[in-house]
Every structure is written in C-alpha cells, then in structure tokens.
Amino acid sequence: MHLVSGPVGVVFMGSDALSVPYLEALAACPQVEVLRVVTSPDRGRGRGLKVTAGPVKKLALRLGLEVIAPLRVNEASVVEELRALGADLFVVMAYGQILRRSLLCAPPLGCLNLHVSLLPRWRGAAPIQRAILAGDAETGVTAMMMDEGMDTGDTLGSVSVPIGPRDTAQSVAAALSGPGCELMLRSIRDLARGIATRTPQPRDVPPELKAPKIRRGEASLDFSLSAAENERKVRAFWPKPVAETFIPGVSGGAGLRLKVLEAEVETLPHGMALAVAGTLLELDRKKGPLVAGGKGKALRLLRVQPEGRNPVSGADFSNGWRSRVPIGTRLEKVPEA
Numbered sequence: 001m002h003l004v005s006g007p008v009g010v011v012f013m014g015s016d017a018l019s020v021p022y023l024e025a026l027a028a029c030p031q032v033e034v035l036r037v038v039t040s041p042d043r044g045r046g047r048g049l050k051v052t053a054g055p056v057k058k059l060a061l062r063l064g065l066e067v068i069a070p071l072r073v074n075e076a077s078v079v080e081e082l083r084a085l086g087a088d089l090f091v092v093m094a095y096g097q098i099l100r101r102s103l104l105c106a107p108p109l110g111c112l113n114l115h116v117s118l119l120p121r122w123r124g125a126a127p128i129q130r131a132i133l134a135g136d137a138e139t140g141v142t143a144m145m146m147d148e149g150m151d152t153g154d155t156l157g158s159v160s161v162p163i164g165p166r167d168t169a170q171s172v173a174a175a176l177s178g179p180g181c182e183l184m185l186r187s188i189r190d191l192a193r194g195i196a197t198r199t200p201q202p203r204d205v206p207p208e209l210k211a212p213k214i215r216r217g218e219a220s221l222d223f224s225l226s227a228a229e230n231e232r233k234v235r236a237f238w239p240k241p242v243a244e245t246f247i248p249g250v251s252g253g254a255g256l257r258l259k260v261l262e263a264e265v266e267t268l269p270h271g272m273a274l275a276v277a278g279t280l281l282e283l284d285r286k287k288g289p290l291v292a293g294g295k296g297k298a299l300r301l302l303r304v305q306p307e308g309r310n311p312v313s314g315a316d317f318s319n320g321w322r323s324r325v326p327i328g329t330r331l332e333k334v335p336e337a
Helices: 017-028 055-062 076-084 127-133 169-193 227-236 314-321
Strands: 008-013 032-038 043-045 050-052 089-092 111-115 138-145 155-162 243-247 256-267 280-284 288-294 297-306
Touching (some): 008 017, 008 169, 017 055, 017 169, 032 055, 089 169, 127 138, 127 169, 227 256, 227 288, 227 297, 280 314, 297 314
Parallel strands (some): 008 032, 008 089, 089 111
Antiparallel strands (some): 111 138, 138 155, 243 256, 256 297, 280 288, 288 297
C-alpha cells in the first residue's frame, strides 16, 4: 500500500471550463502539490476561430503551473514524461481523452476521476445535460477510481444537489463545483492515508441511463415531443450547443434559424388547447412568442437569437418580426446542412 506523509504529488488532467474550479482547489490546498497540468491543445475559438488557449491552460499559466497539451495523451513519449514526474496520483476532471492502461497504472495511488453524476446513473460524456433532459430531481458528483471502462471504476463517495425547475447545464455545473471540490480533496486525503473506501459499481447499466455525447441536431426543438421536454432541452443545452428551432417561409423564403435561450411551459386556454403542436399561436408584445406544444400545453419563448443577430427578449422578437412571421406558422426542426 502506497501511503503519503507529506504533500500529495498530483498530475491534473482537465480541459472543459467545468474543470477550472477543481484545479483552483488543488492549487490552493497545502496538502497537494500540482506537478503538471495536462489539457487539450490550443484551438480556434469564437467567430474568427482565433487559436487560443483553453480555460484550464489559462488558469494553470496564471497560477505558475507547468502545462502540457498533447494531441494524444496515451502516446509513449507522453506516458514516459508523466511517469518521470513521480506523481502519487492523477486527478482527472472533464479532460476529454480516454486514458489507456499505461497511464492508469502509472501513479501508485491510481487515477481519481470526478464525474458529474450520481454513478452508475449517467455514465458518459454529457451527464449534466442528460440529467436535465430526463427531468431528474437531483444530480451530483461522484469520486471514482478509473479503470479501462467508461465510468465503471470503484466509487469513493458522492455528493448531490437538487435540479430546480429553472436550472440550466451552466447553473447545475456551478452548484456542483463547491461540494465537488470538497469531495475531491477529501478523497485525495483518504487515498493518501490508505483509508479510502472503494465501492464496486455494477458493470452494466441500461442504455437509457447512459450519457452519450450530444449528437448533431439533438438540440433542435422537436414538437412531436411535449412542451415540457422541449423546455428541458432549452435548459439542458444552455450555454452550449443552445436549443434552436426553424421558422419556414421567412427571410426571403429561406426560413429563419432561431436559437431559443430561455423558455417556459404554459397551459393553453380552452379555445387553443387543440392547436397542432409547433403552431405559432401568439406574438405577444409583452411576453413573446407562444408555440403550441400538444396536450393543452405551449412553449413561451422568453429569450431568443435570430440567426446572424444578437439575442433579444421574446417580447422584442414579437415586436420586430410580427410583420414577417404569420400567426399559424408551423415551427420545424432545424434542417440538416
């Protein structure tokens, strides 16, 4: 058994903005020494696709930590470089590459992953989004010792937070960061002292409880679904990839892609209750567009962004587009390019 009496030498692996508070917590902890930060290579970002560093690299450099950004982390030269550091533990949080056996076995304490779900529910790349889409009442962070499976390793503990009716992927991630960082540091201390309790997970879970990467076109509103399901799409896909819909026949007949940044479900009055789902029922000057959602419900679009334009309130969209978007128009899925 590998025990650590002094600071725990850690290699941190993370790429997404979700990783940032976890690296901050490690760097601030006197019982931890961050020996290296591993993140994704710089890439083009924004409208101009200017090549810039990701959020983890920016933070690491600001903290004076050494950074590597390999294209393939499992290459022999990268593995050898990381082994040579003599780290006690690798800590992985939203890194984006799968670690092979050569890396998993490198540190004597193993590889600790912080996964943003209550495992074994929502194994995979998009656990927060899948939890919101499913209408879960809560989610959390699980500390897990990595193995060669997809989020199948032994767990060391978890923390949970509620998912409120207005929560987005962004707000849930923010709510998880504090308790998640505490869980991470507690797990590191327990591993270093040899007192961590490892609980095996079931090897298999049903496909409907897995959290695969968001597929292309999945953020398009689908009016064959209920208004509540589409409202959850809006929250699950904020701030990325952003839910959207398509208004045919406008913009010179080409149609208009419309990002939906915020929405809420309304109950229709009796006279509108049988409206066909997807039908534009109102362009209310104060409340914004109202779109039939089936079964007596509708989706009120509270904040939107027409393609090529800045975000506006639903009310401003109603006032600016009412002469171009007829009531009764059927909104559709966004056409595939």
